[in-house]
Amino acid sequence: MAKSKARVKVPKSVKKGEVFQVKTLISHKMETGQRKNKKTGKKIPRMIINKFVCQYNGKDVFVADWAPAISANPYMAFYVTAADSGNLDFTWTDDKGNVTKKSAKLNVTG
Amino acid sequence: MGKVHLGLLAAAGAMLAAGFATTTLAADDKMYRSDDRNSGYTYLTPQSKAMQDEDISNPGMIWVDEGAALYEKVDGEAGKSCKACHGKAEVAMKGVATTFPKYDDNIKKIKNIETQVNMCRKKHMKAKPWKYESSQLLAMTVFIRHQSRGMPMNVSVDGPAVKFFQDGEKFFNQRRGSLDLACKHCHQDHAGKKARANLLTQGQTNGFPTYRLKWQKVGSTHRRFRGCNKNVRATPYKYASDEYMNLELYVAWRGRGLPVETPAVRN
Numbered sequence: 001m002a003k004s005k006a007r008v009k010v011p012k013s014v015k016k017g018e019v020f021q022v023k024t025l026i027s028h029k030m031e032t033g034q035r036k037n038k039k040t041g042k043k044i045p046r047m048i049i050n051k052f053v054c055q056y057n058g059k060d061v062f063v064a065d066w067a068p069a070i071s072a073n074p075y076m077a078f079y080v081t082a083a084d085s086g087n088l089d090f091t092w093t094d095d096k097g098n099v100t101k102k103s104a105k106l107n108v109t110g
Numbered sequence: 111m112g113k114v115h116l117g118l119l120a121a122a123g124a125m126l127a128a129g130f131a132t133t134t135l136a137a138d139d140k141m142y143r144s145d146d147r148n149s150g151y152t153y154l155t156p157q158s159k160a161m162q163d164e165d166i167s168n169p170g171m172i173w174v175d176e177g178a179a180l181y182e183k184v185d186g187e188a189g190k191s192c193k194a195c196h197g198k199a200e201v202a203m204k205g206v207a208t209t210f211p212k213y214d215d216n217i218k219k220i221k222n223i224e225t226q227v228n229m230c231r232k233k234h235m236k237a238k239p240w241k242y243e244s245s246q247l248l249a250m251t252v253f254i255r256h257q258s259r260g261m262p263m264n265v266s267v268d269g270p271a272v273k274f275f276q277d278g279e280k281f282f283n284q285r286r287g288s289l290d291l292a293c294k295h296c297h298q299d300h301a302g303k304k305a306r307a308n309l310l311t312q313g314q315t316n317g318f319p320t321y322r323l324k325w326q327k328v329g330s331t332h333r334r335f336r337g338c339n340k341n342v343r344a345t346p347y348k349y350a351s352d353e354y355m356n357l358e359l360y361v362a363w364r365g366r367g368l369p370v371e372t373p374a375v376r377n
Contacts, residue, residue: 005172005175005176007166007171007172007175008166009166023164023166023167024166025166025167025169025171025172026172027169027172029326030326071323071326072169072326072327073169073172073326073327075161075166075167075169077167
């Protein structure tokens with residue numbers, strides 16, 4: 001799987017001011033840079049997702065710097081407080097600069 | 111154990127609260143048992159169970175998505191996709207996995223879903239068959255088996271399949287390797303006990319291809335067979351070999367009545 005695929009789960013609708021959970025999952029091999037090629041003895045270069053950003057209507061609400069100890073196909077769950085209806089935009093950036101984007105609609109009532 | 115699954119860290123707060131819920135849930139794994147047959151699920155830690163239970167935290171679902179895309183992708187000289195012949199996967203592929211592996215009259219052998227996919231690709235799509243254990247073939251197999259999730263395994267072992275079934279049974283009971291162990295010694299006689307730090311399961315295949323935490327990806331039954339054979343220091347057979355096909359049939363029969371769990375999470 002050369003290209004990363006992402007899955008995102010947000011509630012269908014939330015009340016204004018409510019704290020809701022956002023869950024994300026992305027496919028990535030997350031090569032640590034510590035492993036060696038068994039045949040040649042050479043180190044396999046590090047290749048991980050180093051940055052994860054979640055924007056809520058254009059504003060950063062959750063930002064994380066990831067490190068090599070994080071497993072392949074990382075799952076990330078966090079909480080956001082509902083303000084207005086709009087979009088949640090997720091961005092994953094890896095060491096080679098590949099960017100995976102995903103966005104979800106959020107409906108805020110009341 | 112250098113690696114940490116992010117979710118367990120990030121959702122640590124939530125997990126503390128959910129911890130109580132999962133312990134009560136553990137008693138409620140009746141659907142993963144059939145008579146004296148227990149799915150690998152029943153041997154999992156509460157954390158791994160929680161990971162499998164929810165589709166968004168189950169990394170195997172990425173392969174389901176990948177397979178769904180491949181199902182609709184046109185490939186080969188005939189200009190067809192899987193969908194072009196079969197129609198909607200939710201309808202056409204429902205229950206299919208419960209009957210595989212099965213006897214095929216054309217090749218006069220046992221075929222599994224991987225074989226069937228490649229036969230279709232060659233015959234009807236005029237496309238190149240996928241390599242065994244390639245990400246495409248895995249994704250397609252996961253996707254097809256996923257359509258039968260929750261349905262009980264029910265393979266046919268009579269008629270022309272009898273001979274192959276018996277070969278599979280023989281393989282299962284045959285000692286092999288420097289350790290001189292047969293499949294049955296761990297997975298039948300001592301299931302539920304420990305081999306060093308590992309909890310031995312019954313070796314059921316109802317969740318395959320499973321997302322294995324050790325592999326950090328999904329893998330087929332044959333990969334698991336090869337790993338097991340290497341562990342007893344025997345020379346493993348090749349992917350898609352007749353030996354493993356027959357064994358897969360026997361093991362699927364051993365797990366009759368267990369629900370298809372693909373993509374399961376295993377450690």
